[in-house]
Amino acid sequence: MTPAPVIEVAGLEKHYGATRAVDGVSFRVDPGEVFGLLGPNGAGKTTTVEVLEGYRVPDVGEVRVLGLDPIRDGRQLRLRIGVMLQDGGLYQGIEPIEALRLFASYYDDPDDPERLLDVVGLRDARRTLVRRLSGGQHQRLSLALALIGRPSLLFLDEPTAGMDPRARATTWQLVRELRDRGVTVLLTTHAMVEAEQLCDRVAIVDRGRIVASGTPGELTTDVTRDRTSFSAKPGLDLADLAAALGVDSTDVHEPRPGEYVVAAEATPAFVAALALWLRDRGITLGELRGGRRTLEEVFLSLTHEEPR
Amino acid sequence: MRRTALVAQTRVELVLTVRRAESLLVTLGIPLGILVFFAKVDAVTDLRDPIDFLVPGILALAVMSTAMVSLGIATGYERHYGVLKRLGSTPLSRAGLLTAKTTNVLLIELVQALVIVATGLALGWSTSARLLPVIVLLLVGTVAFAGIGLLMAGTLRAEANLALANALFLVLLFLGGMAYPLERLPGALQAIAEALPAAALAESVRDVLDPGAAFPLAHVLVLVGWAIAAPLAAARFFRWEE
Numbered sequence: 316m317t318p319a320p321v322i323e324v325a326g327l328e329k330h331y332g333a334t335r336a337v338d339g340v341s342f343r344v345d346p347g348e349v350f351g352l353l354g355p356n357g358a359g360k361t362t363t364v365e366v367l368e369g370y371r372v373p374d375v376g377e378v379r380v381l382g383l384d385p386i387r388d389g390r391q392l393r394l395r396i397g398v399m400l401q402d403g404g405l406y407q408g409i410e411p412i413e414a415l416r417l418f419a420s421y422y423d424d425p426d427d428p429e430r431l432l433d434v435v436g437l438r439d440a441r442r443t444l445v446r447r448l449s450g451g452q453h454q455r456l457s458l459a460l461a462l463i464g465r466p467s468l469l470f471l472d473e474p475t476a477g478m479d480p481r482a483r484a485t486t487w488q489l490v491r492e493l494r495d496r497g498v499t500v501l502l503t504t505h506a507m508v509e510a511e512q513l514c515d516r517v518a519i520v521d522r523g524r525i526v527a528s529g530t531p532g533e534l535t536t537d538v539t540r541d542r543t544s545f546s547a548k549p550g551l552d553l554a555d556l557a558a559a560l561g562v563d564s565t566d567v568h569e570p571r572p573g574e575y576v577v578a579a580e581a582t583p584a585f586v587a588a589l590a591l592w593l594r595d596r597g598i599t600l601g602e603l604r605g606g607r608r609t610l611e612e613v614f615l616s617l618t619h620e621e622p623r
Numbered sequence: 624m625r626r627t628a629l630v631a632q633t634r635v636e637l638v639l640t641v642r643r644a645e646s647l648l649v650t651l652g653i654p655l656g657i658l659v660f661f662a663k664v665d666a667v668t669d670l671r672d673p674i675d676f677l678v679p680g681i682l683a684l685a686v687m688s689t690a691m692v693s694l695g696i697a698t699g700y701e702r703h704y705g706v707l708k709r710l711g712s713t714p715l716s717r718a719g720l721l722t723a724k725t726t727n728v729l730l731i732e733l734v735q736a737l738v739i740v741a742t743g744l745a746l747g748w749s750t751s752a753r754l755l756p757v758i759v760l761l762l763v764g765t766v767a768f769a770g771i772g773l774l775m776a777g778t779l780r781a782e783a784n785l786a787l788a789n790a791l792f793l794v795l796l797f798l799g800g801m802a803y804p805l806e807r808l809p810g811a812l813q814a815i816a817e818a819l820p821a822a823a824l825a826e827s828v829r830d831v832l833d834p835g836a837a838f839p840l841a842h843v844l845v846l847v848g849w850a851i852a853a854p855l856a857a858a859r860f861f862r863w864e865e
Contacts, residue, residue, distance in 0.1 A: 404709025
């Protein structure tokens with residue numbers, strides 16, 4: 316028997332005038348999963364999440380979160396979720412410790428504000444007014460505030476936007492620990508690395524619809540497999556390379572300087588031929604990838620940048 | 624609503640208010656400055672006793688500065704920075720938030736009233752009037768001005784709200800019968816002024832504090848009208864997100 320889903324969305328639509336911000340989205344998130352909604356700006360990610368958080372009333376479709384209706388049972392739901400909004404939502408004149416203590420007062424069994432300050436690395440900024448925090452510190456305080464009520468479901472809208480690499484790594488580690496403790500996480504991001512690092516399953520959203528979903532591994536495995544990519548110094552002789560590999564010269568491309576794509580399967584013979592060709596020219600290989608595409612490539616092939 | 628949440632929310636609202644120095648200037652500095660200046664400088668020559676005229680007007684001004692300007696500007700920025708939206712996904716209810724904000728406004732007004740009355744007494748003000756009707760009028764005025772402040776805070780961009788709240792504060796101060804009598808205004812302007820909440824509050828408080836004056840029914844009716852219409856409009860048009 317499968318456990319009851321934490322989030323269940325069926326045929327969700329949300330319209331703004333003639334625009335269909337969300338146009339028939341369905342997915343489910345199981346307990347303890349980290350689920351990622353990926354999509355370009357304006358794809359409908361945030362609108363979808365805000366319906367789940369109880370901010371917006373769906374125009375069409377069914378939504379259940381922790382078994383509750385986000386609008387009708389909003390009060391019960393808000394006791395059990397933690398929310399990190401895209402743009403802060405913090406009092407400008409408050410200190411981090413004050414904000415945590417304030418939010419702690421909203422819940423029956425809150426986490427310890429002092430402990431959370433340490434967890435997100437804001438000990439030194441404990442008494443710094445929010446308006447003087449850096450972008451990354453701001454994000455970390457938002458995250459701590461989302462955790463203060465010990466939520467069983469966490470919504471993270473672009474959680475690491477504006478964080479430096481170290482803070483980002485800390486945040487990822489934190490999300491993994493939360494998942495290990497059984498917390499379910501729904502996050503939106505357009506950083507594909509983040510999705511690959513964190514998400515058990517993802518759905519790619521474009522123009523209000525889900526265009527692909529699955530584990531990052533499933534999405535990046537090409538069905539055809541006729542594809543090998545590698546990186547080396549830019550400006551290699553593509554015609555010469557094609558001849559050495561025994562493929563048509565139109566099958567070799569350099570989509571970005573120093574990145575090469577060959578429309579052929581990475582068989583042992585193919586790899587050997589490539590290695591020989593590189594050796595004879597004294598070229599050092601950067602990266603070699605057979606079959607799989609990166610999540611970023613999948614994302615770019617499936618989505619459109621919405622004109623603003 | 625959990626009691627600890629209400630206490631904590633009220634406490635934070637107060638701390639944030641005290642930290643906004645510009646808000647304290649409007650709520651304490653300006654009313655006191657006007658009170659002392661017009662009491663000491665003979666700018667309005669035909670008043671027998673300027674301090675008796677000024678204290679009720681400045682009490683009304685204080686209510687306007689806190690309920691409309693300070694509350695309105697703070698709420699506008701909270702909306703601008705997404706604080707109101709963020710609170711919407713916590714267990715804090717709207718009623719809880721409103722209660723905390725109301726308590727905050729009333730506490731600030733209490734401090735204002737004490738300081739203004741103390742200053743007035745030091746400047747020679749005396750009254751034998753009933754206190755309760757004055758308090759009721761100031762509370763009704765608070766509702767009217769809070770409604771206006773929140774209506775602007777919930778519909779305008781934060782910067783526009785800031786500018787308009789301050790501008791309205793000045794206009795209502797000039798048309799409010801607070802620093803000088805309404806009769807000083809030209810006829811048409813005086814008629815407009817009497818329909819506005821500032822003059823309605825100042826004049827009715829003044830008449831109630833004057834044992835010789837009749838009950839200011841017209842002014843009270845205008846004030847009550849604003850106290851009903853403004854909060855209704857705020858509730859109807861307030862948007863939680865900018």
